[in-house]
Amino acid sequence: MELRTMKYFLAVAREENMTRAAQQLHVTQPTLSKQMKALEEELGKKLFLRHSFSIQLTEEGVLLRKRAEDLVRMADKITAEFHTLDDVSGGDIYLGLAESYQIRRLAAAIRSFKTACPGLRYHITSGDTEQVTEKLDKGLLDFAVLVQEPDPAKYHFLPFPEADVWGVVMPADCPLAEKEGIEAADLAGLPLFCSEQGWNHDLPRWCGSRMEELHLEGSFRLSYNGSLFVREGLGYLLTFRHLIDTTPGSGLVFRPLKPKLEAGLYLIWKKYQVFTPIAERFLAMLRAEFGEQQDAPLQTP
Structure with a gap:
C-alpha cells in the first residue's frame, strides 16, 4: 500500500466523484479507477x-479514510521536519488544544515567538483530552494542552x-442568578449541560455523593454551543469562567x-519525544514564560 495510493483514495473520498478527483490529481480517470480497484483487491x-x-x-471506506488521513498527515509532518532540521529560525509546530481562557497565554507566546522566528508555521487543532492525546500519541502533534x-508515566x-x-452560566433573570455562589443542592434536579470530561472527572470531586442528584441534560465539547441552549431556556451550563460572554447586556451571567x-x-x-530545533526553542521559551520547570509536581485540589 503506497502513500500515493492513500492520497488518491482521499481525493476520491473528498470529491465523491472519480472524474473530479482525477482532474484534481492530474491523472486520467481510467488510471484512478484502476488504482482504486487495486486498493479494494489488496x-x-x-x-x-x-x-x-x-x-x-x-x-470500510469510512474507516480507511480516517486511517489514511492520519498516515498522510504523518508523512507530511515527517517531510516538513526533515526539511527544517538545520533551521532554528523556522519550521512547523503542531499543537492540540483544550478549551480554556488560558489559551490566551499560549497565543501571546506564539505571537512573541513568531516575531523572533518569522519562519515559524504553527498548526492548531482543538478537542477534549481523548481527541488531542490520541493525535499526540500517534505523533501527529508535538504538544497538547489538557x-x-x-x-x-x-x-x-x-x-x-x-x-x-x-x-454555572445561566439567564440573567433566573432565580439562581441572585446567588453569589452555586452549591450542589442548588442544581439538584435541574437540566444541566456540561462536557463529558467535566461531568465524569471534575464535578464528582466537587459534589461527591450528591452527584447522583444532578441531571445531565446534554453534553457539549464546545461551551459556546451549550450557551445557545441556555439562551433558549433549556438548562444551565457548567463550564469555566471567561469562556462565554456574560457581560452586562449579554442576557447571561x-x-x-x-x-x-x-x-x-x-x-x-x-x-522520549525527539523535537525539531524550532520546537525545542518554543518549549524553552514557554518554560521561561511560565516560570516553571518540566514535570513540576501535580497540584491536588
Whole structure:
C-alpha cells in the first residue's frame, strides 16, 4: 500500500466523484479507477458504492479514510521536519488544544515567538483530552494542552500559571442568578449541560455523593454551543469562567461553584519525544514564560 495510493483514495473520498478527483490529481480517470480497484483487491474489502454520478464510501471506506488521513498527515509532518532540521529560525509546530481562557497565554507566546522566528508555521487543532492525546500519541502533534492531570508515566508536562474556575452560566433573570455562589443542592434536579470530561472527572470531586442528584441534560465539547441552549431556556451550563460572554447586556451571567472548584491546565508532550530545533526553542521559551520547570509536581485540589 503506497502513500500515493492513500492520497488518491482521499481525493476520491473528498470529491465523491472519480472524474473530479482525477482532474484534481492530474491523472486520467481510467488510471484512478484502476488504482482504486487495486486498493479494494489488496484490502479484500469494498470501499465504494458506485452510483451513476457519484461515489459513496462504505463503512470500510469510512474507516480507511480516517486511517489514511492520519498516515498522510504523518508523512507530511515527517517531510516538513526533515526539511527544517538545520533551521532554528523556522519550521512547523503542531499543537492540540483544550478549551480554556488560558489559551490566551499560549497565543501571546506564539505571537512573541513568531516575531523572533518569522519562519515559524504553527498548526492548531482543538478537542477534549481523548481527541488531542490520541493525535499526540500517534505523533501527529508535538504538544497538547489538557484540562486534566497528565499521566506522568507517559508524558512530560508544564503547568500553566493559573487554574480555570468552574461555574454555572445561566439567564440573567433566573432565580439562581441572585446567588453569589452555586452549591450542589442548588442544581439538584435541574437540566444541566456540561462536557463529558467535566461531568465524569471534575464535578464528582466537587459534589461527591450528591452527584447522583444532578441531571445531565446534554453534553457539549464546545461551551459556546451549550450557551445557545441556555439562551433558549433549556438548562444551565457548567463550564469555566471567561469562556462565554456574560457581560452586562449579554442576557447571561456566570456564578462560580461553591465551594470553589478549579482545574489545572497543562502543556504536555510524549516522553522520549525527539523535537525539531524550532520546537525545542518554543518549549524553552514557554518554560521561561511560565516560570516553571518540566514535570513540576501535580497540584491536588
